[in-house]
Amino acid sequence: MDNEIVRLEGVEKIYQTGDTTITALAKTNLTLESHKLTLIMGPSGSGKTTLLSIIGCIIYPTSGRVFYKNNNVTNYNENQLAYLRLHEIGFVFQQFNLIEPLTALENVMQPLLLQKEERENVRERATQALLSVGLGDRLHNLPKKLSGGQKQRVAIARALVTNPTLILCDEPTASLDSKSAREIMLELKQLASSGKAVIIVTHDLRLREFADYTIYVEEGHVSTEIKNEEYYK
Amino acid sequence: MLRLAWKFLKFDKAKSIGVITAVVISIFLIGQQLSLLFFLMGLMGNLVGNAPVRDNEVWVIEKQTNNVNALNYIDQRLVQEIASLPTVSNTYPVIIAPAQATFLDGQTAGVTLVGAQAPTFIMGPLKSRLKEGSTTQLIQPYTVSAEFYSAKTWNTNLEMNKPIEINGKSAQVKLITQNAQAFGASLMYMDINNARYYSNISPSKVSIIVTTLHDKNTKNSTINQINTLFPNLKAWDPEKLRSSTIKEILISSNMGMSFGTLVVFAMISGFFIIGLTLYSSALDRIKDYGTLKAIGATKNYVNKLIIAQAFLYAIIGYIIAMILLYGFKMGVINSGLAIDISPTFALFLLLITLFISIGGSLFAVRKITKLEPASVF
Ligand SMILES: Nc1ncnc2c1ncn2[C@@H]1O[C@H](COP(=O)(O)OP(=O)(O)OP(=O)(O)O)[C@@H](O)[C@H]1O
Ligand SMILES: [Mg+2]
Numbered sequence: 368m369d370n371e372i373v374r375l376e377g378v379e380k381i382y383q384t385g386d387t388t389i390t391a392l393a394k395t396n397l398t399l400e401s402h403k404l405t406l407i408m409g410p411s412g413s414g415k416t417t418l419l420s421i422i423g424c425i426i427y428p429t430s431g432r433v434f435y436k437n438n439n440v441t442n443y444n445e446n447q448l449a450y451l452r453l454h455e456i457g458f459v460f461q462q463f464n465l466i467e468p469l470t471a472l473e474n475v476m477q478p479l480l481l482q483k484e485e486r487e488n489v490r491e492r493a494t495q496a497l498l499s500v501g502l503g504d505r506l507h508n509l510p511k512k513l514s515g516g517q518k519q520r521v522a523i524a525r526a527l528v529t530n531p532t533l534i535l536c537d538e539p540t541a542s543l544d545s546k547s548a549r550e551i552m553l554e555l556k557q558l559a560s561s562g563k564a565v566i567i568v569t570h571d572l573r574l575r576e577f578a579d580y581t582i583y584v585e586e587g588h589v590s591t592e593i594k595n596e597e598y599y600k
Numbered sequence: 601m602l603r604l605a606w607k608f609l610k611f612d613k614a615k616s617i618g619v620i621t622a623v624v625i626s627i628f629l630i631g632q633q634l635s636l637l638f639f640l641m642g643l644m645g646n647l648v649g650n651a652p653v654r655d656n657e658v659w660v661i662e663k664q665t666n667n668v669n670a671l672n673y674i675d676q677r678l679v680q681e682i683a684s685l686p687t688v689s690n691t692y693p694v695i696i697a698p699a700q701a702t703f704l705d706g707q708t709a710g711v712t713l714v715g716a717q718a719p720t721f722i723m724g725p726l727k728s729r730l731k732e733g734s735t736t737q738l739i740q741p742y743t744v745s746a747e748f749y750s751a752k753t754w755n756t757n758l759e760m761n762k763p764i765e766i767n768g769k770s771a772q773v774k775l776i777t778q779n780a781q782a783f784g785a786s787l788m789y790m791d792i793n794n795a796r797y798y799s800n801i802s803p804s805k806v807s808i809i810v811t812t813l814h815d816k817n818t819k820n821s822t823i824n825q826i827n828t829l830f831p832n833l834k835a836w837d838p839e840k841l842r843s844s845t846i847k848e849i850l851i852s853s854n855m856g857m858s859f860g861t862l863v864v865f866a867m868i869s870g871f872f873i874i875g876l877t878l879y880s881s882a883l884d885r886i887k888d889y890g891t892l893k894a895i896g897a898t899k900n901y902v903n904k905l906i907i908a909q910a911f912l913y914a915i916i917g918y919i920i921a922m923i924l925l926y927g928f929k930m931g932v933i934n935s936g937l938a939i940d941i942s943p944t945f946a947l948f949l950l951l952i953t954l955f956i957s958i959g960g961s962l963f964a965v966r967k968i969t970k971l972e973p974a975s976v977f
Pocket of ligand 1: 382414418
């Protein structure tokens with residue numbers, strides 16, 4: 368139980384647009400642990416990003432409760448959640464979401480600046496993070512000058528630079544060739560072993576070899592998590 | 601924060617240039633119109649403004665008017681009567697009279713004669729408004745002053761000792777003033793007897809009785825005393841007479857209204873152009889603002905980021921507008937438009953700039969503050 372990072376209790380997300388009601392996520396109970404790499408898989412539109420956004424405290428559930436490190440964060444206000452995201456969670460978004468006016472380096476510096484770290488120190492750490500994803504020669508490029516794979520790696524560096532406890536990645540390898548994808552997955556796997564909770568949304572079946580657990584989502588229904596060993600049986 | 605705002609600004613060059621242009625145009629327009637208005641207001645009050653007014657002075661005029669440029673004559677005997685009041689040290693009669701001045705090489709123009717006793721010349725003009733000659737030269741008969749900046753409208757070249765005619769009688773320019781213009785007819789300073797001679801005003805009439813007091817602290821009581829003792833007269837603090845004059849002219853000529861409307865419209869249009877451009881550039885960057893929120897920036901931080909951009913636009917636009925305004929000042933200085941950009945005025949314009957820019961940015965802030973961090977997916 369000590370390893371528990373996030374716990375969802377009866378969490379449900381319903382979108383109401385006009386007359387149509389979409390249950391993006393049906394009642395879900397789920398526990399995510401540190402030292403583990405968890406995959407979330409499922410068809411397009413099944414609710415993976417929705418699930419990830421609730422885990423990442425970006426959206427409020429329609430009902431149910433969300434616990435972060437055993438604190439009920441369901442009733443946190445926007446600022447409290449922003450603080451939690453800033454200090455505890457690293458995000459790699461499906462569309463990278465780099466900040467367009469900022470260079471690769473500045474993008475990676477931004478979360479640290481939000482944390483009010485010393486600027487010199489920030490520059491140093493951000494540079495290191497970009498070097499470790501192999502982008503040492505692209506520090507001062509704006510996102511529009513970067514390829515999809517490079518953007519994805521900047522996004523990964525930005526997510527990891529704050530040394531977050533919970534790492535959430537929405538299709539982190541979609542734009543990468545298999546060699547870079549493998550490298551990134553090894554890195555994420557390494558982070559999980561070092562004590563982080565790593566959650567990855569993917570369509571890529573090949574990533575299962577890195578996973579401790581795999582969760583399936585279908586039309587908003589989350590299957591019980593499957594231990595990978597069991598899955599292969 | 602400003603650093604980040606600056607990067608956003610640089611990234612959207614076209615929109616940034618649009619916003620800055622809007623700031624520059626509205627602030628330059630407001631600055632130009634107001635400085636012109638202040639200049640004209642100065643001219644309106646120049647009968648007071650040209651005089652070396654001291655703290656212990658009270659100006660007494662006929663009661664019907666509040667405008668020093670539209671005086672009725674009062675009885676010369678009152679000069680003595682007021683002088684006999686215990687708090688009064690001296691009285692100086694002054695004649696203000698309309699006349700026609702003819703320049704032999706130019707044209708005929710309406711002027712206002714300002715006659716005061718030599719050698720005091722209580723009505724000035726101030727030394728700082730003299731270009732050539734000195735007031736002592738006006739003691740001689742048939743000598744008058746003329747305004748350097750009026751020469752162009754008179755179609756003549758002003759020079760010392762230039763012979764001219766006033767109401768058909770010959771006179772000589774012995775003093776050239778500069779920046780001593782009036783709002784209407786140009787002011788010509790001279791000895792009071794010369795003024796009577798040229799204007800045919802009877803010796804029993806005066807226009808103003810400039811009254812000096814032994815003690816400036818008795819000013820209010822003396823004013824009250826004169827007003828009660830002489831029901832046809834009104835005593836003024838000269839500074840109040842100047843502002844009352846300006847107010848009268850602004851209202852009667854509708855100038856206050858028309859300048860005011862222009863300034864208000866420049867402000868409103870600046871406000872909306874800036875507001876809408878900022879709004880549309882915020883929409884362009886909406887994904888970035890959402891991302892900032894998603895990675896942990898507070899609502900407040902993102903709002904400040906937008907306001908910081910507006911602030912930068914304001915500062916840049918203000919600097920350019922002030923440079924243009926300064927250029928305008930330099931451009932018109934030779935035609936006698938002495939535009940004054942005082943620190944207070946500059947500060948006032950800065951506040952207006954900040955008001956319209958930051959005010960305009962609130963449209964964008966309103967939009968972005970409602971933005972949910974999840975909207976970036
Ligand atoms: N803000 C929203 N408003 C209304 N409906 C939404 C919203 N966000 C998601 N949905 C709906 O919820 C469902 C789940 O969406 P979600 O983005 O979680 O799917 P996904 O599994 O991530 O798909 P993909 O693999 O294509 O990324 C979809 O039907 C989607 O249309
Ligand atoms: Mg998705």
